[in-house]
Amino acid sequence: MTPTRTGSRTGSRTGSRTGGLASPPGYLTVGRVVALPVRRVSVITAAVLLILIVAGAVATLSLGRLGIPLADLAGAVTGGAEGKDVFVLERLRGPRLVVAVGTGAALGLSGALFQSVTRNPLGSPDVIGLNAGAGAGAAIVALFLPGTLPVPMGALAGAVLAMVLVYVSTGSGFRNPGRLVVAGIGVAAIATAVIQYVVYAVERDKASVLTAYVNGSLAARSWDDAGTIWLVLLVVAPLTALIARRLDIGEMGDELAGGLGSEPGTTKSVAVTLSIVLSAGAVSVAGPIAFIALTAPQIAKRLTRGSGPHLTLASLVGALLLVLADLAAQQLPLFENLPVGIYTMAIGGAYLGYLLTREWRRGIL
Numbered sequence: 001m002t003p004t005r006t007g008s009r010t011g012s013r014t015g016s017r018t019g020g021l022a023s024p025p026g027y028l029t030v031g032r033v034v035a036l037p038v039r040r041v042s043v044i045t046a047a048v049l050l051i052l053i054v055a056g057a058v059a060t061l062s063l064g065r066l067g068i069p070l071a072d073l074a075g076a077v078t079g080g081a082e083g084k085d086v087f088v089l090e091r092l093r094g095p096r097l098v099v100a101v102g103t104g105a106a107l108g109l110s111g112a113l114f115q116s117v118t119r120n121p122l123g124s125p126d127v128i129g130l131n132a133g134a135g136a137g138a139a140i141v142a143l144f145l146p147g148t149l150p151v152p153m154g155a156l157a158g159a160v161l162a163m164v165l166v167y168v169s170t171g172s173g174f175r176n177p178g179r180l181v182v183a184g185i186g187v188a189a190i191a192t193a194v195i196q197y198v199v200y201a202v203e204r205d206k207a208s209v210l211t212a213y214v215n216g217s218l219a220a221r222s223w224d225d226a227g228t229i230w231l232v233l234l235v236v237a238p239l240t241a242l243i244a245r246r247l248d249i250g251e252m253g254d255e256l257a258g259g260l261g262s263e264p265g266t267t268k269s270v271a272v273t274l275s276i277v278l279s280a281g282a283v284s285v286a287g288p289i290a291f292i293a294l295t296a297p298q299i300a301k302r303l304t305r306g307s308g309p310h311l312t313l314a315s316l317v318g319a320l321l322l323v324l325a326d327l328a329a330q331q332l333p334l335f336e337n338l339p340v341g342i343y344t345m346a347i348g349g350a351y352l353g354y355l356l357t358r359e360w361r362r363g364i365l
Contacts, residue, residue: 042313045303049316053101056323060097061089063331093330099221100326100340101319102229103282104292108318109233109311110278111293112300113240116247116309117268118181124293125279128184131288132191133162134280135214138287139198156284162187163276174272175265216289216341218326225285232281236274240311243270247309289341291348292318299351321347 061068061077068076068085076085088094111124125131137158138151145154167173169183195214246267279293299321300313325343 039304039306041304041306042310045300045313046316049313049320053316053320053323056320056327057097057101060100060323060327060330061093063327066092095223095226096218096221096326097323098223098226099229099285100218100322102226102233103218103286103289104296104319104322105315106229106233106236106278106282106318107289107292107322108296108300108314108316109237109240110275110282111295111318112297112309112311112314113247113271113275113278114293115297117271120181121298122294123181125275126288126290126293127188128166128180129162129186129188129191130159130184130276130279131283131290132188132195133165134159134283134288136191136194136198137161138214139195143198143201152284152287155287156280158191159276159280159283159288162191163280174269180272214288215339216287216344217339218286218322218329219337219339221285229281229285232278236278236281239270239274243267243274244309244311247271247311287339287341289322289344291344291351292321295348295351296321298355 058070058073062070062073066084066088068081068088072085075081076089081089114125115121115123134155135158138155140158141149141151141154165187166180166183169186170176170179172179174180199214246263282289296318297310297314300310300317301307303317304310304313322340322344325347326340328343329338329340
């Protein structure tokens with residue numbers, strides 16, 4: 001794998017003429033098929049994010065009454081766990097942590113793909129009704145098929161049905177971002193009404209459990225859940241790498257992208273489909289966790305101040321956000337055992353508030 005030199009040379013000349021604008025990327029190539037945009041600042045940012053994810057993982061495994069002491073943590077992770085440490089690592093916090101990293105990465109990558117093709121910084125699979133459809137599917141299974149079908153399977157079926165409805169409603173599949181968002185809002189409204197009806201109709205104790213799930217939760221995750229989300233990532237990530245260069249070109253506009261032979265319509269359909277698959281995989285193991293797909297790509301862009309979809313960085317930011325949110329869900333004494341989705345809503349709401357305030361001060365809004 002060898003990065004080209006074109007980006008760095010062009011960037012140095014352009015930067016000096018434009019007052020220090022971010023340089024265009026070089027490309028890390030794999031044969032003649034895969035070309036990933038690479039910038040030095042992106043590599044450094046990725047390294048920092050990985051360090052922070054590892055720090056969050058260490059805190060998740062070591063803090064609290066049942067935490068594994070730091071002195072014993074390395075040995076426990078490498079197979080030397082004993083006593084309660086075995087239970088904490090293999091049953092209580094280990095699977096939950098691995099699911100959090102995988103789910104956060106999947107949601108971050110999903111949001112980056114969706115925002116790239118729609119060119120909408122407020123776009124994500126949440127907006128087009130996937131999360132609401134998942135919640136409605138889980139609610140229907142809990143009300144009408146208790147004990148017959150697992151709630152996560154109902155959530156996955158609801159997410160798939162919502163996307164089928166959106167696909168049919170647009171009249172052009174996933175090719176038209178504007179129609180996609182409008183159809184998604186309508187499907188999300190219907191699904192939300194179904195959720196509210198079910199929560200109102202079921203018994204109070206069942207409603208509390210259902211409410212926790214439809215907000216997104218990492219409690220009681222298993223290694224099977226971890227295997228599911230990481231399998232989705234391993235299948236989808238190489239496919240996103242294949243279209244990474246087309247996405248980068250596509251952000252310059254459909255006409256220019258078409259002139260360069262990137263087939264923007266096909267690229268959009270493939271990117272949205274991969275985005276939906278990633279979100280559906282995340283929903284199947286953790287429920288409809290909100291705002292990670294929306295905020296992770298935007299944070300990734302602001303960390304590097306560069307153009308492009310930032311697929312890898314968005315994945316890492318998503319993983320970090322969900323690990324930290326789940327750490328808070330486990331350790332904050334005043335809000336013990338709250339679903340992690342409530343924390344991600346708080347993070348997303350605070351970040352959107354920051355963006356709105358920033359744009360208002362600049363006179364854009």
